[in-house]
Amino acid sequence: MTHSTRFRFTKAAIDRWPTPDKRTRIRDEALPGLILELSPSGTRTFRVYKKRKGDTTAISVTLGRYPGMTIEQARKAAIEALKELNSGANPNEEARVRRKARITLREVYADYANCKGLKESTRRGYDTNVRTYLNEFADRPLSALDESAVKRLHQSISRRSPAQADLVMRFARALFNFAKYEYRGPNGRFLFEHNPIAILNHQKLWNRVPRRNTCLTRGQLPGWFDALDALRGLGPYQCAVCDLAEVALLTGLRRSELMELTWAQVNLDEGRFFISRTKNGEPLELPITTHLDAILRRRRDASFDHLGFVFNAPNALGRLQDPRKALSKIAEHAGVGFTLHDLRRTFTTTAESLNVGTYTIKRLLNHRTRRDDVTAGYLVLTPEELRQPAQRIADAIMTHAGRFDAASGGMDAALEALVAGLSEADKRRLIFDLSAQQRVSEAL
Template identity: 45%
Template sequence: MSNSNSLPFRDDRIKALTELGEYKDSSLAGFGMRITKSKKTFQVRRKRSGKDIRVKIGEYPAMNLKQAKDKAYKVLSDIENGINPNEQRREHENQAVTLDSVFNAYLASKSLKDKTILGYKQVITCYLKEWQNKPLLKLNEDEVTYIHQQVSKRSQAQADLMARVLRAIFNFAKYEYRGTDDLFIFNENPVKILSHKRQWNHVPRKQTRIRPTELKQYLTAVKQVRDNPEYDRFTRSVCDAVEFALFTGLRKQEVLNIEWQRVNLKAGYFWIDETKNGDPLELPITDTLRKILMRCWSERDETARYVFVSKTAGQAIKEPKFVLKKIANATKHDDNNELIAHWHDLRRTYATLAESIGVGGYTLKRLLNHRIKRSNDVTAGYVVLSADELQEPAKRVEQSILEHAGLIVKEQGIDLKLQELLQGVSEEQKRALIFQLSQSMEQTK
């Protein structure tokens, strides 16, 4: 504030001030007023340790001169004692910040997929609703333990998910909501108490899959539902997507969101831009996948964007569970029990068969689009596997599925075939065969 704007404050003078700018009270150093187009605001402005501190006192005329001056004395005293009222106010605000406010700020700071955001919001509204508008700081270890115990009675998996979301919120709050001198307000994460008390449920991963002996039953059912003239195009498309998933091991959204512009039938590969781990994926088109894609192409609408069409034009399939139920019903006939296979069961089936035929670890991770932690494995940084390198292992997995499903005859090795032929041959006949073979080999030299 310039000296020309310095004057002893009186009510009549303040009321008469209209020119925009800043004014200071000559009778109290640091106390002043800022006038803008819309309001007049009392303020304190002082420098301490090279830092310009500006503190809003209140708006005139809602706050009169005497009230403003009394408050200014307190603020100036705090500043002289090394207390920054702005930081103090920020600390009070951060201490009172609600769970919902921190949660929304957390979501805004992250690049999360819509499905992930929806899942997190469901956790908050279902299990932490009564805490949404309460200060996060009040959510202590005892409260976290109690909530986790109560949710565990309904679902152990959901209880652990709730705790993980809450842990992430507290970790975010620790660095984003600080007190005076940047000291931590959320210094301790109360969710840690679950580890200390060993109260995490640690729900084991599902192990369900389609067993090799069940592949024929399942693929027969898929074909039966797809070829049923009573079902619509959507049902046939889901059946194609299910078969595609079984022969690739891809996640549900990765399959259902495949677009025609990312399929190169001529070159024999397709690619996915948006995957769960964020890494783009290029995979080979095997013979079975080519048949599925050609079948989808023959039925496609000229304007179709996605390979597997939904009931809504121009959109990807959202939820195929009703068709999966039809397939499960179709598996039940004669002496067969109903074979229920969820989408991720198809992925586990593919991975298990790939492992059983000796597909390498790096290759299998790439086929399944599992990220390799290169910080722990230097070699992984040098392994580059495109559709060309993945063609051979993908065909091997395809062949294994087809063999177990009885759709092709299993290729037997020459040594195994010889062993089978020699099982009923006497020792004397074996010697004669060896002699004849050696004679034949001598003549070809």
């Protein structure tokens, strides 16, 4: 039970008031609505305690603790709170709104990351954005990153890396879009309605860095495969990276999809494997081609851990994590600069040269089709439907690399791959020449 009494607040009167056995409210006779709440623990807190018009219960608004807050400060704060109550507002709600509006960029990012369930690799990249490029604003209110700050920051990062500058701004744009709907005031009012990154669109300030379009050429493939063979003998780690690179080329899968692949997702007996965590969130089941089967069986036979990661490594995660140094050794030995995504483009380019259907390529790469594509909704491409085109692509790559024995189709696969690379005019000439040779043979 709370006891209550009333007198005019003075420092002397408050100081000599004893600590009560029960929570007690003292009302200020000089300003109705202002109270000092005394607790048995000794704390003394200024509050406003008043009903709004039409309410059945009073609203308690905490102002501050005595003596940190003086009587005069308490009266000034109480007058403002009483004005809000008299206008029908709730000062507690307004205070919550002000706290939300002062939320820092780092706090928004933490909420964003928890809400989105980011992959580990994505989280590391975003952490770098906050730590390296947005550190100046990380512990300031999100609103501090206004349009002028956005332009200045984007220009500064662009001097070092135009692509990185655009990447950081796209990340910041995502935070503002998230904050707009996550933090609201009374009646759903937006606290972050305006996204300052939009100024880059309005003033056409994006760097528009051209998309990479590099891939391994047919002439580079033999030397690249030779480099893999030479470096596999440097140890289990380098061997794992070489195998990862080769599988990336033969499947077109992304780096994270392969590095996180476990033996539990691989079914060698049925010739298929399963990718559970993909970039677009849709699981993917693919066939195991003959050459991929050979790599996987070799890795399984050489591994002591048949339950862990396919591309295992001696670290805390138990798998490859950042193989850039090992990949650079392959590039140096082969004399060909490349990234794992270049291998994905090489796979896709080879598939296109073989006239593999667009929907099939999209499924092999796990690219989404447009929602308004009705035809795509009727296609069901299981591992068995994908097996033949996947095998053709892998055979063509091995043929271009000069490794006919490794390709399951032998000379037939080699011929198919060579013919697929010819122009229409060259194909017609080839058919004419072969027909002529056949007629000569028949005449003899």
